[in-house]
Every structure is written in C-alpha cells, then in structure tokens.
Amino acid sequence: MNPFFSQRPGVNRRRNEHAALAPPETAAGRTQRGIQSVEVGGRLLLALAQARAPLAPADLATTSELPSSQAHAYLVSLTRLGLIKRDALSGRYEPGPLALRLGLLHLAQQPALREAVPRAAALAQTLGCSVALCIAGPQGPTIVRYEHASLPLHVNLHVGTVMSLPGTSTGRVFCAWLAPDAMRAMWKNQAAQRATHAQRDAALEPASDAAFSATLDTIRKRGFETGIDAPSPGVSSVCVPVFDEAHALRLTLTAIGASASLDVRASGAVVRALRDAASAIGAAAFPSTSTLPCPEQAPGLRA
Structure with a gap:
C-alpha cells in the first residue's frame, strides 16, 4: 500500500479537498489545470530558496503565508521526498539531497x-x-x-x-x-x-x-x-x-x-x-x- 495515501475516508476526503485543482491557466490555446497542494508546497520551497539560508518552521510558514499547522504537514512530506532537510540541532530547514541532485542535473545541461x-x-x-x-x-x-x-x-x-x-x-x-x-x-x-x-x-x-x-x-x-x-x-x-x-x-x-x-x-x-x-x-x-x-x-x- 502506498504510504502517502490513507484508506480512512475522512483523511482521504480532507486530502482531496486540500489537493483541489488550481485555477486554470491558458497555454498554447489549451486550458491547463494543476494540483493546488503541489503549488502550495512549491511556495515553501520558493521561500527557502529566496531566503538563501536555513529557515525555522515558523519563518517558513510566515513567508509562505500558511498556518503553522498546515505548513508543518507540507514540511514533513517535502522532507520525506528529500527536497528539504531539517538540521537536528537548530531545527531549521534547508535544501535536501533531492533538491541538490535536481540542481546539479540542471547545471549539467x-x-x-x-x-x-x-x-x-x-x-x-x-x-x-x-x-x-x-x-x-x-x-x-x-x-x-x-x-x-x-x-x-x-x-x-x-x-x-x-x-x-x-x-x-x-x-x-x-x-x-x-x-x-x-x-x-x-x-x-x-x-x-x-x-x-x-x-x-x-x-x-x-x-x-x-x-x-x-x-x-x-x-x-x-x-x-x-x-x-x-x-x-x-x-x-x-x-x-x-x-x-x-x-x-x-x-x-x-x-x-x-x-x-x-x-x-x-x-x-x-x-x-x-x-x-x-x-x-x-x-x-x-x-x-x-x-x-x-x-x-x-x-x-x-x-
């Protein structure tokens, strides 16, 4: 079973509501839709990139304009994916190994x-x-x-x-x-x-x-x-x-x-x-x- 999905109806319903489709965008004459929850997670990554330094969870939430509880859930998932990591001593978040690999892949081109x-x-x-x-x-x-x-x-x-x-x-x-x-x-x-x-x-x-x-x-x-x-x-x-x-x-x-x-x-x-x-x-x-x-x-x- 995929650990990112729960079989509990209530959890799935909240997850689906949170992953509502983002506002449509027009590209090349076609209407494109995205997953809003992915874009919200992207706001946290963007905040970290713009800070150019490790950030505390509260600072990440404030910069991304998210409630602390909601930001925490995203930070957990982003950490599991390796896009960010949390320093064990300071508790601050910084780019993770997957972010580094993606950056190096881009540079290699x-x-x-x-x-x-x-x-x-x-x-x-x-x-x-x-x-x-x-x-x-x-x-x-x-x-x-x-x-x-x-x-x-x-x-x-x-x-x-x-x-x-x-x-x-x-x-x-x-x-x-x-x-x-x-x-x-x-x-x-x-x-x-x-x-x-x-x-x-x-x-x-x-x-x-x-x-x-x-x-x-x-x-x-x-x-x-x-x-x-x-x-x-x-x-x-x-x-x-x-x-x-x-x-x-x-x-x-x-x-x-x-x-x-x-x-x-x-x-x-x-x-x-x-x-x-x-x-x-x-x-x-x-x-x-x-x-x-x-x-x-x-x-x-x-x-």
Whole structure:
C-alpha cells in the first residue's frame, strides 16, 4: 500500500479537498489545470530558496503565508521526498539531497559545464592538484564540481561550497568579470553573513576601495588570479575565467594544491594548462568565443 495515501475516508476526503485543482491557466490555446497542494508546497520551497539560508518552521510558514499547522504537514512530506532537510540541532530547514541532485542535473545541461567537467578531471590528473568548477550563485561563486588531488589537502571544499569574494582567487576573478549588478547582490549577501558570523576569518574583509579596484584591474590585464597561502595557510590556488561568445563570465576553473608544489607563475605549467582548458571550453560551448579576456568588455565590481 502506498504510504502517502490513507484508506480512512475522512483523511482521504480532507486530502482531496486540500489537493483541489488550481485555477486554470491558458497555454498554447489549451486550458491547463494543476494540483493546488503541489503549488502550495512549491511556495515553501520558493521561500527557502529566496531566503538563501536555513529557515525555522515558523519563518517558513510566515513567508509562505500558511498556518503553522498546515505548513508543518507540507514540511514533513517535502522532507520525506528529500527536497528539504531539517538540521537536528537548530531545527531549521534547508535544501535536501533531492533538491541538490535536481540542481546539479540542471547545471549539467549547460554547455559550458558539460564541456568543463571532463577537462577538469583531466587537469586534476595531469597537474596533480584539485580542480574546482564554480558558477555564480546567489551568495557568491559556488563549487558545482570538485576533482580531488591525488594527495589530500587540508581544506574543506566540496560541491556547494561558496567562495569568499575578496578572500579567494576564485572570488576575485568573479569580482573582476561578473556584471556589476550581480556582483553587488553577491557582495551584499556575503557581507550580511559576515555580520552575523563574527568568527569568520579576517581574510574575508575586502581591502580599501582603491586598492581592491587596482587588484581587479591587474587580474583583468593578466587574465587569471592566484591565491598564495590564503585563505588557508600552506594551500595556494590559480583561477582562470571561462567566457561565452559575448565575453560574459560563465564559470571559472580553479587549481588548488599545496603551496610547496603548486606552480603559480604566469609562465608556469598550471597557468598555461588552465588557460588552454578555459579557451577550449569556451570555443566548444560558445562558437566564436575569443580566447583572451578583454579588459574593456569586463565590467566587474568597481567599489
């Protein structure tokens, strides 16, 4: 027997009433109907997505404009499906494993990421370091693929990790090339997180406006960024951008390895390999893509 359906008449009647058909919508000349209960559950998911942070049940109910008792029933079902999960300590809800799988499935259909995944794996094996693929997320550059190095690194990086904008080579590359409006939104979200987490490392704080702007200009001119012993001591990184045919930033390739062994020189093997891979990804995913960044076409964040 399907556990989601009860044989008790009263329960079934209430369930059917709650799953009433949603108002009809016209699409392609046909009237389409949906299940209202599914759409109500979607309101809870939307509230969680827009919050960009775990939410308490009461906050989810308020944001979704639902009574607490009704919201609780939906949260139970959404948890069973794996679309959300509840932290055992805080009691707050956050996206679940099924939501992550759906998100990654959507990303896998994007041309740039589809081209980048096998190249990232090849780079990790050839260079002997970890390689992260990052895209723009609401809170900042987010790892969507992480190829581990042959030797373990003392860093806590994984799919879903959000990179600091001022404190990592990946973040600074996004600052240099992402559209200003998108960058300001990310910066605001990260600043809010820093304000509520006093224990965050001081490296998350940006430099003065003029100095940071000069840093971004340098990144645009040379076409890549490095992080040496920062934000983790003993660990360094090199990050390069991948552009589309309009020279907009689509994702980044970041090599991460032990500082003693990762060659971060502009003429070194790591930088050359990353830039070659970025050019190949852009050319395969976006025809007519130029191979080198053009500073005048890269707006970036100018604080």
